[in-house]
Amino acid sequence: DGGITQSPKYLFRKEGQNVTLSCEQNLNHDAMYWYRQDPGQGLRLIYYSQIVNDFQKGDIAEGYSVSREKKESFPLTVTSAQKNPTAFYLCASSIAGNTIYFGEGSWLTVV
């Protein structure tokens, strides 16, 4: 089935550690996104990518990095510079910014 796969579902990060969240899509979509959601809050855009080898910062990009080497993949690295990384992370994709399809999300907790 076509869709977006995020892994891992649950991830724990120690202080000062970088972690990478995986996102793969087989929908043949050009655009991919990363959003962050805090408990009881809305979605905030971290990064988005329109095409391979190109990406733009969203509203809360500080402390995060991404790459887009393949159309299907858009991994997100949460760096040690992100001081409050505990949240629910959602990867998504779309055709030219239209209807957005989301993955099931990854929970990141700092321990």
Place this chain on the structure above:
Amino acid sequence: SQKIEQNSEALNIQEGKTATLTCNYTNYSPAYLQWYRQDPGRGPVFLLLIRENEKEKRKERLKVTFDTTLKQSLFHITASQPADSATYLCAPTSGGFKTIFGAGTRLFVKA
């Protein structure tokens, strides 16, 4: 800056009644507006898209209106059911790839 406002308080209604959710936006002119449903711990799922030249859109028990003068969209669920209980997010979109979501309104339908 662009701002999206949705009812921050949860909406509680009785089964069989019509639920009406509001989405207001300021400081931009979206070409279309999308509504999504999000269940706890899951990624949002697309429901409806309405374009700026459309006043109303329907899909089964769902109805969306879009008033570009008032800068507002209303989302209605008729004959509501407990299974409709979820958080509903709106996303007024100007076109292009950057999509921003409102914080969402939590709906509870009591049997």
